[in-house]
Each structure stands twice: as structure tokens, then as C-alpha cells.
Amino acid sequence: MIDGxxxxxxxxxxxxxxxxxxxxxxxxxxPLLPFVSFLVIFFFGKKMPDRGSGVGIAAIGIAFALxxxxxxxxxxxxxxxxxxxxxxxxxxxxxxELGMNYDFLCGIMFIVVTTISLLVQVYSTGYMHDDKRYxxxxxxxxxxxxxxxxxxxxxxxxxxxxxxxxxxxxxxxLIGHYWEEKENxxxxxxxxxxxxxxxxxxxxxxxxxxxxxxxxxxxxxNHAAEEGHIAETTLTIGALLLFCGAIGKSAxxxxxxxxxxxxAGPTPVSALIHAATMVVAGVYLVARMFLVFEHAGIAxxxxxxxxxxxxxxxxxxxLVQDDIKRVLAYSTxxxxxxxxxxxxVGAYTAGVFHLFTHAFFKALLFLGSGSLIHAVHSNxxxxxxxxxxxxxxxxxxxxxxxxxxxxxxxxAGFFSKDEIxxxxxxxxxxxxxxSAWIVLVSALLTAFLTALYMTRACVKTFWGEYRxxxxxxxxxxxxxxxxWILAVASITVxxxxxxxxxxxxxxxxxxGEAHHKFDTFYNIILPAGxxxxxxxxxxxxxxxxxxxxxxxxxLGGPFAWLYRFVENKYxxxxxxxxxxxxxxxxxxxRAAYWFNQKVLDGIVDGTAAATLATSKVTYRVxxxxxxxxxxxxxxxLTGWTGGLxxxxxxxxxxxxxxxxxxxxxxxxxxxxxx
Amino acid sequence: MPVSYFLILxxxxxxxxxYGVLAxxxxxxILLSVELxxxxxxxxxxxxxxxxxxxxxxxxxxxxxxVAVAAAEVGVGLAIVILIYRNRRTSDVDxxxxxxx
Amino acid sequence: MAETWQEIVFWIIAVGMSxxxxxxxxTRNVVHAALYLVGTLLGAAALYILLMAxxxxxxxVLVYVxxxxxxxxxxxxxxxxxxxxxxxxxxxxxxxxxxAGAMFGVTSWILYRAFEGQSISFxxxxxxxxxxxxxxxxTSFVLPFEAVSILLLAALIGAVVLARRDERPGGDx
Numbered sequence: 001m002i003d004g005x006x007x008x009x010x011x012x013x014x015x016x017x018x019x020x021x022x023x024x025x026x027x028x029x030x031p032l033l034p035f036v037s038f039l040v041i042f043f044f045g046k047k048m049p050d051r052g053s054g055v056g057i058a059a060i061g062i063a064f065a066l067x068x069x070x071x072x073x074x075x076x077x078x079x080x081x082x083x084x085x086x087x088x089x090x091x092x093x094x095x096x097e098l099g100m101n102y103d104f105l106c107g108i109m110f111i112v113v114t115t116i117s118l119l120v121q122v123y124s125t126g127y128m129h130d131d132k133r134y135x136x137x138x139x140x141x142x143x144x145x146x147x148x149x150x151x152x153x154x155x156x157x158x159x160x161x162x163x164x165x166x167x168x169x170x171x172x173x174l175i176g177h178y179w180e181e182k183e184n185x186x187x188x189x190x191x192x193x194x195x196x197x198x199x200x201x202x203x204x205x206x207x208x209x210x211x212x213x214x215x216x217x218x219x220x221x222n223h224a225a226e227e228g229h230i231a232e233t234t235l236t237i238g239a240l241l242l243f244c245g246a247i248g249k250s251a252x253x254x255x256x257x258x259x260x261x262x263x264a265g266p267t268p269v270s271a272l273i274h275a276a277t278m279v280v281a282g283v284y285l286v287a288r289m290f291l292v293f294e295h296a297g298i299a300x301x302x303x304x305x306x307x308x309x310x311x312x313x314x315x316x317x318x319l320v321q322d323d324i325k326r327v328l329a330y331s332t333x334x335x336x337x338x339x340x341x342x343x344x345v346g347a348y349t350a351g352v353f354h355l356f357t358h359a360f361f362k363a364l365l366f367l368g369s370g371s372l373i374h375a376v377h378s379n380x381x382x383x384x385x386x387x388x389x390x391x392x393x394x395x396x397x398x399x400x401x402x403x404x405x406x407x408x409x410x411x412a413g414f415f416s417k418d419e420i421x422x423x424x425x426x427x428x429x430x431x432x433x434x435s436a437w438i439v440l441v442s443a444l445l446t447a448f449l450t451a452l453y454m455t456r457a458c459v460k461t462f463w464g465e466y467r468x469x470x471x472x473x474x475x476x477x478x479x480x481x482x483x484w485i486l487a488v489a490s491i492t493v494x495x496x497x498x499x500x501x502x503x504x505x506x507x508x509x510x511x512g513e514a515h516h517k518f519d520t521f522y523n524i525i526l527p528a529g530x531x532x533x534x535x536x537x538x539x540x541x542x543x544x545x546x547x548x549x550x551x552x553x554x555l556g557g558p559f560a561w562l563y564r565f566v567e568n569k570y571x572x573x574x575x576x577x578x579x580x581x582x583x584x585x586x587x588x589x590r591a592a593y594w595f596n597q598k599v600l601d602g603i604v605d606g607t608a609a610a611t612l613a614t615s616k617v618t619y620r621v622x623x624x625x626x627x628x629x630x631x632x633x634x635x636x637l638t639g640w641t642g643g644l645x646x647x648x649x650x651x652x653x654x655x656x657x658x659x660x661x662x663x664x665x666x667x668x669x670x671x672x673x674x
Numbered sequence: 675m676p677v678s679y680f681l682i683l684x685x686x687x688x689x690x691x692x693y694g695v696l697a698x699x700x701x702x703x704i705l706l707s708v709e710l711x712x713x714x715x716x717x718x719x720x721x722x723x724x725x726x727x728x729x730x731x732x733x734x735x736x737x738x739x740x741v742a743v744a745a746a747e748v749g750v751g752l753a754i755v756i757l758i759y760r761n762r763r764t765s766d767v768d769x770x771x772x773x774x775x
Numbered sequence: 776m777a778e779t780w781q782e783i784v785f786w787i788i789a790v791g792m793s794x795x796x797x798x799x800x801x802t803r804n805v806v807h808a809a810l811y812l813v814g815t816l817l818g819a820a821a822l823y824i825l826l827m828a829x830x831x832x833x834x835x836v837l838v839y840v841x842x843x844x845x846x847x848x849x850x851x852x853x854x855x856x857x858x859x860x861x862x863x864x865x866x867x868x869x870x871x872x873x874x875a876g877a878m879f880g881v882t883s884w885i886l887y888r889a890f891e892g893q894s895i896s897f898x899x900x901x902x903x904x905x906x907x908x909x910x911x912x913x914t915s916f917v918l919p920f921e922a923v924s925i926l927l928l929a930a931l932i933g934a935v936v937l938a939r940r941d942e943r944p945g946g947d948x
Contacts, residue, residue, distance in 0.1 A: 651771030654704075658696045658870050665877035672885050675782050676894045680822075681886040683789045687796055687815070689879030694800035696871030697864045702850045703805060706812050709843060710796055713819050716835075723903075724826040724895045731911045734828050734903060735919075738912075741831075741838050742923045746930030748843050752850040753937035765854040768865050 023069040024081045027102040030066050030110055031149035033059045034117075038142040045135035050125075052135040056142045057121050063149070064114035071107040075507065080104070082219065084155055101155035101218065104507040105352065109152040109284060112359045113277050115489075117145040119482035120272040123367055126478030127268055127374060137177060141272070144170035148277050152284065156216040157206045160285070164202075164249070167278045168195050174273060175265040187261040194258040198248015202285075205241030208234060209292070222291035232297050239292050239299035242285060250282030250336045253310040257573055259333055260317075263325040263379075267370030270325060275332055275366050276359035283339045283355055290348055290510055304344025304435035308442035311337035315449035319456065323379045324369045327457050331405065332362060334446055338420055341439045347423025348510040353497040354416035356504075360493060361404035361413060364486035368398040371479050372461060375472040381460040383469075388462040390472045395462050397483040402458050404490040406451035406534045409527070412494035417447060418527045419497065425526070444533065451534040455541030499523055680721035687714035701755045701765045705748060712744045781897055784825060792818035803863065805856045809847050816840050826895070827902025 037059030045052025074080065084099030121141055128134055144167060151163025169192075176188030210216055212234040213224045224230050246252070251259040262274055273279070286293060286303065293299050311334045318330035335358050342351030371394040376383055388395040404411035407418065421443050428436035466472070474480065497504040691714060694707025716737045723733025759765045792815050799811035816839045823832035851858070912920050 652768060652865075653770070654696050654767060654865065654871075655867060658867055658874050661692055661696065661874040661878055662870075665874065665881045668881045668885065672881070672888075675785065675897075676892075677890050678887050678893075679782075679785060679789070680826075680895075681890060682883045683792070685879055685883040685886060686793055688882065689875040690793070690796045690800055692878050693871045693875035696874060697800065697868045699863055699865045700805060700856055702847060702854060702856060703808055705850070706808055706847055707800060709839070709847075710799065710812060710815060713816060713839070716831075717819055717822060720823055720826050720828050720831060721895065723828065725890075725893060727896075727898075731903065731907060732916075734831050734908060735911055735916050737828075737831050738834060738908070739919055739923055741834055742927060745838050745843055746927050748846055749934040750930050750937070752846055753934040755850055756853050757937050759854040765856065 022073070023066060024073050024078055024102055026066065027070050027081065027106075027110075027153065028083075028100045030063045030070075030114070031146050031153055033063045033066075034142045034146035034149065038139050038146060041135060041139040041142060045139060052138045053121065053125050056138040057118065057125075059142060060114060060118045060121060060145060063145075064111075064118050067107070067110035067114045070102065071111055074102075074104060074107050075503070080106075082155060084217070095215075096158065097156055097217070098159060099155035099217075100153045102153060105284075105287060106152055108352065108356055108508065110149065112280075112356060113145065113148050113152065116272055116276040116359055116363050117141070119363070119485060120268045120367070123271075123370070123479050123482045124266075124268040126476045127370055128266060131177075131266075133177065137174075137266070140170050140173045141268075144174065144273065144278070148281070151281060155218055157209070157218060157221075158216050160218070160288075161203070161206065164199070164245070164281060167273075167281060168192060168199070168249075171195075171262070171273050171278055174269040175262045177266050177269065178264070181264075184264040187258075187264040191258040191262045194255050195248040198245045198255050201241045201244025202246075202248075205238050205244065208238040208241060212238065218288055222289065225292040225295045228295070232295065235292060235296040236299050239289070239296035240302060242289060242292075243299065243303055246282030246285050246340070247306065248282070249285075250279050250340065251310075251333045252282070252306050252337060252340060253313060254572070256310060256314065256333050257576065260326050260329045263323065263329050267325065267366060267373060270329070271363045271366035271370065274329065275362035279332060279336055280339070280355050280359070283336060283343065283351065286340065286343050287348065287352055287355075290343065293343075294346070294510075300344050300346065301433060301435040302344075304341055304433075304439050307337040307340035307344055308435075308438045309337075310334070311341065311446045312442050312449075315446045315453065318453040319449065322382055324372065324381050324384070324457060324461065325366070325379055327381075327453060328362070328365055328369060331365075331450065331453070334450065335362065335405075338417065338443065338446070341443060342420040342423060345424050345427045345433065345436045345439050347420060347427070349497075349505050349508050350416065350419035350423045352508045353504050354420055357404070357412035357416040357490075357493055357497070360486055361401045361411075361490040364397060364401040364483060364490055365405065367479070367483055367486065368394050368401060371475040371483065372398075374475055374479070375470075376468045377470060378468065381457065383467055384461045385464040385468070386462070386466040387472055390466075391474045393474060393480045393483060397480075397487040398462070399458060400487045400490055402454040404494075406454050406538065407447060407530060408534055409531050410491075410494060412490050412492075414527070414531065415494040415497045415499075415502075417443075418530055419499065421447070421530060422499075422526055444530075447530060448533055448537045451537035452541045455538045456545045459542065459545045677721055677725045680717060684714045684718040684721070687711075687717065699766055699768060701758070701767050702752070704767065705751050705755070708751075709744060709748065712740055716740055781825060785822070788818050788821050788825070792822075801864075803860045804858075805851050806848070806858060809844055809851065812847075813840055813844050816844070827897070829902055830905045830908050 034056075037055050040055050041052035045055070048054065080101070080103035082099070082101050084097045087096045087098050089095050121138065124137065124141070128137055131137060147163050147166030147170060149163075151160055151167065154160040154163060172188045172192040175191050176185045179185040179188070206216070209221055209230075212230045213221045215221060215224075225235055248255045259274060259279070263270055265273075293303070314330045314333035314337065318327050318334065321327045321330065335354070339351045339354050339358070342348075342354060371391065372384060372387065373379055375387070375391060375394075378384075400411070404413040407413045421440065424436050424440040424443055427433055428440050430436075496502050499505075688711055691707050691711035694710060695704055698704050698707060719733040719737045719740070723730035723737075726733070755765055758770065762769065795811050795814035795818065799808050799815065802808050802811065816835065820832040820835045820840075823829070823835060
């Protein structure tokens, strides 16, 4: 395969037009290195002194370096690289290709994935130190990273699908890392099956687009959509089906139910997969196929609406969780919805930028929560409290992350979230899309709620009296260092996307998206308003949750049922269980089982019985009577003939004489007759 | 009279002699049967001689010689039979099946 | 008509001979078998006389009946043949009868076909005289005569040698 790619490179797939960078040609190494490290760790990891982590970190470190170098080349003006290599052809029209498409979007994703993966792996050397499946953990982390990178660099939908499924499988393995507890393995299955349901839609979407566009290649499909070669209805159907996969993978309503339960996995897993990388695959898909979505009628509106619903319900749920990881999980769902909503209103740059920044501060928050959990040996905030005295580094970095998430100037989240709100407002004010208004309202509400629940989380964790039982202490350096690195990132990366002057818009954009000029309203007043909103939320939260009143039931007596409704996640899980899973499990499965036992097994058993009867008849009639008769008859005939011939050799002279005379008589007769 | 009467009679005696050779158990009886066969041949020859008249004297000469030979043969044959009887205490030809294998 | 009495005589003799021969091969009594053969041989002699071969007839009686049969009887005595009866036939009587029958059928048919029309004419010149036979033997057939002499000599010596008791010292007896 490597030879093939090199050959393609030399004979030239489609090489770029202007200035080829040096490193950009080798970007295919980036997914390959972690895959090789997976194989190495898998086969040899147990025997290594560091139990395999060194190989994994080294591989991802090199991949990170390559990603940075490649991106720098791209940013410096080198052209993006497209290479492809035909794997096989099936008749005419069906061609399976293997290729890479390295452009800005890909480059950004590479940086995100490799950075977070590297930091998570370093963190895991400390966090997972005593785990008995340490080697396997690192192996699957490498495999996951490789699959994600493979997904990102893919230039055709089938290759993307391969990476998509790969990350799904690795997520299953990693969520179920502590599979000895039944609920962990159940959570892993729930994640896998739920995303699978989305994947069915996505596969059909790929087929529809293939049939309509005669190609799996992403660039070609986008071109075809842009130039109107594909009918709009077909595009809409295809795009919506593709979005099904995104709903599943990025945990949008109604397939969001797996993400909170996926917190059963180890915290580094949650940081890597369920904050920064795998779950953004859905957003990435929509971003990649954006031209298809754009020209697909109502598809983008559907995206926007679903995203809006999701962000609100998730934010509300985040407000009532006791488990700190669940707070962050619902927060992730909500923020993913933000990205989706941005894409839904056409704010492409804003959506991708938010993906970029969110990765850093969400990973920071998760790793920080991991540090907290490691210290108090419990996930629940009711066991925490007053930890700012015991764990200063964790405290400081966690606060930075929370402020970034809430969108406070000048941290990263402020810029990205603000762009989304601004984008939604722009589109809404044009008046062409109702969905933009929905997005706008949801976004503002969610911003408020985000700040509120993060304040609640921080207050409960770091302030007040310590409610737990152990002696919490700060985590080791291997865990704290990544926290600080991410904290710095959370502070700084925001500046890449400063409106007007930031380079991010030059890198990530969609043709037709206007490069915005400096505008007082959008660039001063609106951001100020959103910061004020967030500050207001923090103040309210401080009042409600601070000062050791963690038992505060915010909705009081007559609205207690509402609180319980929210606490039980709107009973969505119960609806799914009763309405979908159980009927399938009992009804459909029973029917299938009956069919199998009576009909299919009946056919099989009937065939067996018929064969048996035929055999019996064959045995009795054919074998015993006919065949045996022939065989025994042959033997008997031989014996009888022998008995006759024995006559000749008796040793009795008279016998011989008899034969002699008989012969003479015969001879005479013959002689006389002729 | 037709010569064939004598010929058929001779053939009959010859056949009876064959039966005796093949069916008898005692060696001496077999020799007796052989004598019968030779006699049948003699009858044949003398009949031909009578048929041919003066030219047919050879038939009678031949018959004479056959008589002589038959006598010699009986002598030697009986000597053998007696010898076998001395060795095997039996003159039953069925017992003398040494020629198999 | 003059020839009919020869036919009648022939038939009488023929029937007698045949019956005698048949009884010879079927009787259980060995001495009776020898005597039946005597009957057959005498019948043959009578036929020779009928066929005007008197010399042969008397030679037949002398040699066959006189010497051969006596020899046979001696042989029966010396081999302790069951004199009162008990000489059973062996198992292949059926086959023997078939062979005999086949032989009879084949030879009689051929002979009949070959000599169908020919007949013997009985002359009244006294038949063949011993002088004629003697002349024939010692002129035309002197070589076979000598050969037969040697044969008889050999047979004589052979019989004596074979039947002699072994008297070598230490010989197996």
C-alpha cells in the first residue's frame, strides 16, 4: 500500500498547481504512524519496559510534528495536496480509490487530533499507571488516533466510512475498558449500537450520492453539487441521510443518549474521544460535504433545527447532574450542537473555529476532572468540595477551562462562540431563513445556561467544605503538565480567529462566504453583550450554588416534578427502552426465533429426515439386495466355477480318462461335421 | 449283410468298455474293460476283412497282432497292479490319487 | 434269402455279446465280471467264424479266453479282490455313462455314414485258410511280426521283473 501511494506520488495522481510543499506530500504518514504503533504495541507492548506507552507517544509525537510542519507549509502559501490511487475497478463506473486530500480543513483537524491525542497519552501514563490492561489501552488509543486521522484525510466517502467505523469500534473498546462492571460494558454497547443506527442512514446517504454523482470522491461530489449536476431532491435526501450519521456520531438529538453513559470509560478516553476528536467527526462530515449540504434544499435547515433542540436540552440536563463527568458530557453535546448550528446557518468558518477551540478547553476540563476523580476516588460532586486548597494546579486550569467554555473575553471560547452568534444573527437579519432565528435564540439561551452550569460545577467542586472521606492531594506531574499546556492553548488559540484580522478565516472558508469587514455592531456591541450575559449567569450561579448550599433545589415544591423530569433526562432513555428496544427484543426477536425454529429448522430437519429415509431404503433395497446380491453372486459364481474346475485336478486317473474320452468324442464330432 | 451291423456292434462294445474303464473301482476290472475295448476293435477289423474279401487279409493279420499285444499288455498290467497292491494294500484306483498338485 | 440265417445268427450272437458285456461292467462280483467277459470273448469268436475267419477265432479262444482270462483271475486272487461281491463302482458313473454314450453315438454315426451301403457277401469257398494267413505274415507282414515278438519278450521280462519279490539284502520291503 505504501508502494502504491509512493507510485501514485511519482506518477502523479492529481498534483497541485502552485508550489508543492515538502511535508505536505508526506501527510499520509500522519495516519500511518499511529497505526504502525498500534501494531507494535499490540504485538510487542507487554515486553517493553514502559509497557508500550513509549512507542505510542513517540508515534503520535512525530505525527504531531508532521502535522504542524504540514500546516505551516499550507499556511505559507503552498497548495493543498490531493493524491489518489485506484485500488480496484469493478466493471465500468465503480472505482474504489484510496487517497489523501490535505487542505486547510484537514490540516486543522490534524493539529487538533494529534495535539489532544499526544497530551492524553502523556496524561494516561500517570492516570492509568496501575491499570492491568495498560498496554492494550495504549494500543487502542493509537488505533483510534490512526482511524480518526484516516477519516480526516480521506478524499472519498468510502475511505471516510472506514475511518468512521474504525473510531466507532475503538470507542467501544475504550468505553468498555473496565468491562468487569456490567454497566460499563452495557454503556459501550449502547454507544456502539446508537451510533450504528446513525451509520445506517449515513451509508444509504453515501449510496444515494454515489448513484447520483457516479463517484465517491468528496471533491468531485462537492463540485457536482455546486454546479447543479445532481438533482436537488436527490441531494437533499443524500445530505439528510449523511446527516443521520452525524447525528449518531456527534450525539445530536435524538441519538445523544449514548454520550453521558459513555463516561463509564476512563477519563483520558472521555477527554480524547468524547470531547475533542471522535464526536466532532459528525461536524467534520458536514463541513467536508458542505457544498452538498448547501445546495441540498432544506438539509441545512434541518441541521440547524436539530442542533438547536439539542443544545438546549443538553444544557438543561447539565444543570442537574451530580457526576462531574456527566456535566461535561452534556456540555459537550451542547457545544457540538453549537458547531452544527453554525454550519446549519452557513457560518462555516465559525463552526469549524468553534470545533478547534472547543477541543482544547473541553479536553482540559475532562483531564482536570480526571485529576479530581483520581484525587477523591469518586466521580460525584457531592463527594467533592473545597478542593481549591488541596489541588491548586487542577483548580487554576479548571477555572481557565470553565471561563473559556462560558465564553469570557479573552479566552478561546469567547471568540468562537461569539462568531457563531454573530453568524446566526447575520443570516437571520437577512430574513431568508427561519432556522437562523431558532438558532439565534437557542444559542443565546444556551450561552446563558452554559455559564450557569459551569459555575455550579466549579462552586461545588472547589469551594465550600470538603465532603469526601479521603485525603485529596495534587496529581503527579504527568497529569498536571498536560493540563497547563491545554490551559495555555485555551488562552491563546482564540486569537487565531479574531474577526477581520485573524488568519483562521483565510484558512477555513467556503467560497461565497463573505470576508467580513470590521463592523461596530458585530465586532464590539454583540461580543460585549454575550460576555455580559455570561457574567450575569455566573453571578446568579454563584448566588444559587455557592456558600455551601449544594442541596438547593432550584425549583422548589410545586415544580418538583419538573426537576425530576429533567433529572431523569426527560425519560428519553425509558421511551427508547420501552418503545424501541423491548419490542424488538421480545416481539421481533421472538418472531424471528419462531421462524428459525419452525420454518428454517423444519426445512433442515425435513431434509435430514428425507435423507435418512432415502438412506434406509437405499441400504435395504439397493445395497443389501441388489448390490450384495451381485457381490455375493460373483463370489458364489467364482466358488462354483472353482468347484467345477476342481474336478479336473483330482489326481484320479479315471477322472482324467473321462475327460480324455469326452474330448475325443467331441473331437471326432467336430472333425466329422466339418 | 450290411457291414454296418458289425461296425455298430463293435462301437457298442467299445462304448461299454469305456464305461467300464471310467466307472470301475478295482484295477483288475479296469483291465478287463480294456480287453473288451480291444476286442471290439478286433471285431471291426475282421468285419472289414470279410467285407474286402481276398484283399482284406491284412485285417485278420492286424487282429492277430492286436491279440498278441493285448496279451502282453495284460501281463505287464497285472504285474503293475500286483506291485501296487503290495505297496498300498489296496487295488482301489480311487486311492491312487497321487497325481494331484 | 440264403443270407438271412447269417443275420439271424448274427443277431443272436450280438445280443448275447452285448448283454454279457453290459453285465460285465455292472456286476459287483469280480469273478462274475471275468466270466461275463469270457462270454463276450466267446461270442466274438463265434462272430469270427461267421465272418469266415476261423484261424482268428481259434486264436481268440486260445489266447484270450485261455490265457488272458486266467491271468485276470490270478490277478484278482493275488490282489485280494473282494471275491464274493462288494466291488463298487466309483462316483463318476454318470460321467462315464455320458462319455460312453457320446462315444458310441459319435463313432456309430460316423461308421454308419461311412460304410452305409457296403455289405459283406458270404462266400462258400471255406473262408481264409491258415495257409493264407501264414503266407501273409511271413511275406508282407514279417516286420510287424518280428516287432511283436520283441514286444512279447519285453513284456515277459518286464512282468517277471515287476512281480518279483525284492530279495536284495537290506532292501525296503
